[in-house]
Amino acid sequence: MTYRKRLLLLILLDSLFVFTAIYLSHLVLSTKYYFTPFLLISSLTLLLGHHALAAYYKLYRRVWEYASIGELVSISKIVSYAVLMTAVVQFLFYQDIYVRALVITWMLQMMFIGGSRFIWRLYRDTYLKVENQGERTLIIGAGSAGTMIARQLKNNKQSKLYPVAFIDDDCHKQQLEIMGIPVLGGVRDIEKLVIEFDIKNIVIAIPSLNKKELNKIVKESNKTSAKTQILPLIEDLVLGKVSVNDFRDVRIEDLLGREPVKLDDGNLLDKIQNQTILVTGAGGSIGSEICRQISKYKPAKVVLLGHGENSIYTIEQELLNTYNTIDFITEIADVQDKEKMFAILLKHKPSIVYHAAAHKHVPLMERNPEEAVKNNVIGTKNVAEAANYAKVNTFVMVSTDKAVNPTSVMGATKRIAEMVVQHMDTISNTRFVAVRFGNVLGSRGSVIPLFKKQIKAGGPVTVTHPDMERYFMTIPEASRLVIQAGSLARGGEIFVLDMGDPVKIVDLAKNLIELSGCSVEEIGIEFSGVRPGEKLYEELLNENEVHHKQVFPKIHIGKATAMDGEFLYRFINGLDNLPVDELRLTLLDVAHGRIREEKLVVNS
Incomplete structure (x- = not known):
């Protein structure tokens, strides 16, 4: 549907809601102003006020499949100010304000206009999205980033992922629902929930995550057969540099070392x-x-x-x-x-x-x-x-x-x-x-490219010594x-x-094997002995x-x-x-x- 057709449809629909609301309120109250000039002036004032305010608050530019509390606030302001304008006109022309009728009109308008938008979103979320469900996905993090990702995944027809549950260590969020998606437990529950809900993908959606916490999550995720990915930088998502489909695999550098030094x-x-x-x-x-x-x-x-x-x-x-x-x-x-x-x-x-x-x-x-x-x-x-x-x-x-x-x-x-x-x-x-x-x-001649090549070939991964450590x-x-x-x-x-802290090379090898979607038992690790000139530490x-x-x-x-x-x-x-x-x-x-x-x- 083109923008003009959509705009015309919404204006006609809201006009019908406005007239219906004010006439129903007078009909319910059986007022003396039924089908009189008083009602006609009130109706026109309410209608013109509504559309003027709707244009000011850009009501008809909203995408209602993503409607939330912000849209409801805008509708509330528009309806309230339009009813207030009608009350002022009634007083100026007739020195009388029919308060009860205006209160009922306000309630009916909120129900008709607000309800129509959210019923449309509910219909799209419940019925139109069923056919587009992709691989069952568990989102780690029920904060603002996780919620944003869940919303985009649910509404993106091209997405290959479909969110079925959240994981969050915040006990105040557990057992609640966000956008109809349950928060089922903490990080310790990942393995159990992946099996119980047939999860195929795990998405880590916590931008503030430090390396220690990320290691913990990846360790639990690696116990499952689900593919683990991580959210791109939140600013890249907001600026449109990447889309919700651009989740990347967790890399070994995400798990090692400390937080990076920032430049002056x-x-x-x-x-x-x-x-x-x-x-x-x-x-x-x-x-x-x-x-x-x-x-x-x-x-x-x-x-x-x-x-x-x-x-x-x-x-x-x-x-x-x-x-x-x-x-x-x-x-x-x-x-x-x-x-x-x-x-x-x-x-x-x-x-x-x-x-x-x-x-x-x-x-x-x-x-x-x-x-x-x-x-x-x-x-x-x-x-x-x-x-x-x-x-x-x-x-x-x-x-x-x-x-x-x-x-x-x-x-x-x-x-x-x-x-x-x-x-x-x-x-x-x-x-x-x-x-x-x-x-x-990842530099040329370093251990990471060698390990990746060995894993790709089916193993084994060769480590010089079980106690070998490096920064x-x-x-x-x-x-x-x-x-x-x-x-x-x-x-x-x-x-x-x-x-x-230094990292044991054997632990590095194990992490890389698991991040590659394999098990240590499947690939194997062999110790080849310390080479000439090498130190253990x-x-x-x-x-x-x-x-x-x-x-x-x-x-x-x-x-x-x-x-x-x-x-x-x-x-x-x-x-x-x-x-x-x-x-x-x-x-x-x-x-x-x-x-x-x-x-x-x-x-x-």
């Missing part, structure tokens, strides 16, 4: 807006996310530097499609090429350099220590010296928790790279800092930390994120390594020991002449501050 947007805008920013390793997991994050702060130019042309092309195209006011420049180059690094930085003269290019895979670097040295140590030294020469304002190096008391070649080379950065800060006007964080969920964070959060550290830099710091927040005082919420400054620059450079220049086995031992000795040549001194 005002400070970052001052540092980045209208500046030239250069990112090395811009095609990698961290580097590409750094590019996405800094682009939100409107830099004038972003230089995407990387060795892999495909990955650089991919992130360039993504950024060009998202930000049309920023100049994105690509540079295909290897950080091991010192001359090229100097040329690129002199060419672009960036204000900030985020150095994310590195080799990070522990077992691979154990077998290829010379390549770890070339990329992680020499590469960092080249970019840092080029940044100094080009008078860059701030240089931020991406480091790792494996640089703390390293047991691997990768960790040792990253620690030595930190030493290079610390030394450069003592001889340069550029502010040099490093940022450490733990394992990044975890998401790619966006790791990148935000790097950017925030750059804004906090005074020079020489090693920033460390308080990453909460990381030491990111050891008391001897980190200041307790936070320089920003959940960001600390590490207490890493600096090294004499003369020794450091002689050591780096001599690495090419060492055999592989001796190279590995030498890297670990220097990273730990153990000097192999007594004549060389290290400053603590």
